[in-house]
Amino acid sequence: MTTHNVISPPALLTGQTSDHIIWLTKRIGIHQKMIGAWQHMQHDANKAGFDLQIASGFRSFERQLTLWNNKFTGKSIVNNKNNQPIDLSQYNELDKIDAILLFSALPGASRHHWGTDIDIYAPNLLDNNQKLQLEPWEYQQRGPFAALSQWLTANSQKYGFYFPYDIERGGVAIEPWHLSYAPLASRYQQQLNLKTLTNTIKHSDILSKSCILENLANIYKKFIINVNNAPDLLQ
Numbered sequence: 001m002t003t004h005n006v007i008s009p010p011a012l013l014t015g016q017t018s019d020h021i022i023w024l025t026k027r028i029g030i031h032q033k034m035i036g037a038w039q040h041m042q043h044d045a046n047k048a049g050f051d052l053q054i055a056s057g058f059r060s061f062e063r064q065l066t067l068w069n070n071k072f073t074g075k076s077i078v079n080n081k082n083n084q085p086i087d088l089s090q091y092n093e094l095d096k097i098d099a100i101l102l103f104s105a106l107p108g109a110s111r112h113h114w115g116t117d118i119d120i121y122a123p124n125l126l127d128n129n130q131k132l133q134l135e136p137w138e139y140q141q142r143g144p145f146a147a148l149s150q151w152l153t154a155n156s157q158k159y160g161f162y163f164p165y166d167i168e169r170g171g172v173a174i175e176p177w178h179l180s181y182a183p184l185a186s187r188y189q190q191q192l193n194l195k196t197l198t199n200t201i202k203h204s205d206i207l208s209k210s211c212i213l214e215n216l217a218n219i220y221k222k223f224i225i226n227v228n229n230a231p232d233l234l235q
């Protein structure tokens with residue numbers, strides 16, 4: 001296949017269109033070309049005893065911008081690596097940006113914009129009164145989703161999926177719930193270059209815009225392309 005030569009519009013890469021999205025529920029959408037692979041994996045996970053579900057799929061630029069700006073103003077909590085809330089008012093501008101990027105993508109650079117990336121869990125593994133937190137311990141040994149994590153590590157590649165935030169690389173924190181669909185996402189990652197991102201930020205209402213633009217080359221290197229490589233499959 002020659003999918004590598006297909007140029008994706010900047011609007012798709014940066015979350016400013018949902019034309020490529022198919023909605024599974026009112027709020028959960030995924031890339032229309034990923035639906036078969038997702039359903040196949042979900043079906044097999046089910047046979048293995050996991051009610052595999054999506055907690056978060058497609059996210060628009062506007063949504064990510066709201067998340068970002070709320071963290072920047074202190075309206076939403078920002079945690080450190082150990083999941084402890086931090087007081088951003090003590091930080092300089094660039095350190096603030098760095099702290100937010102540990103857990104939240106820069107608007108325009110979220111892999112969730114593409115529709116190829118999903119946060120997964122299995123509600124049948126939670127106790128009745130247990131709520132999904134999307135915290136690493138839930139997916140690690142002794143956590144409620146430990147068996148699911150093992151199953152996905154062994155099997156997700158068969159369906160084209162992999163974990164972009166599998167280990168700490170000094171950028172985004174570990175996200176054992178975040179799966180990426182390699183056949184599409186690896187192409188989008190290559191195409192989301194610094195120029196496209198710069199244009200997107202320039203034309204947005206993001207807080208701390210000039211500081212972000214000044215440091216965007218570093219942010220790009222540290223947080224956006226500093227991820228697990230897509231396995232070379234199904235491409």
Ligand SMILES: [Zn+2]
Pocket residue numbers: 056112117118119175177178
């Ligand atoms: Zn995610």
